Amino acid sequence: MAFYDRSPGDLWQAHAACRGPEAFLFFAPTHFEKKEEKISRETRAKMICDSCPVRGDCLDYALAIREPHGIWGGLTEQERRVRLARQTG
Structure with a gap:
């Protein structure tokens, strides 16, 4: 397993398209999310x-x-999880 420094020095993160006003799309909300809402959020x-x-x-x-x-x-x-299982299996 590779070691990754989680410090702000991870420069690739500064160039990520997910940084910004739609960052909330990348994680489940703290409230209940209907299946259709989850699919829509994940697709976006x-x-x-x-x-x-x-x-x-x-x-x-x-x-x-x-x-x-x-x-x-x-x-x-x-x-x-599926990808990791295939890599290790």
Whole structure:
């Protein structure tokens, strides 16, 4: 497993397309979210990821630290778990 420094020195994060007013799309809300709302939110977040210049770095980071929440690198928590299982299986 790679070591990642979580300090502000992670320059790729400064270039992430998810930084800004729609950052809330990348994580589940604190209130109940209907299935349709979740699908819509995740689809919108993934659309932002599609044009992100650091999408690969983001996904690599999330996989390396086993990030359990949110959309990172265009993948949901479940999609990342499946990818990790395939890599280790």
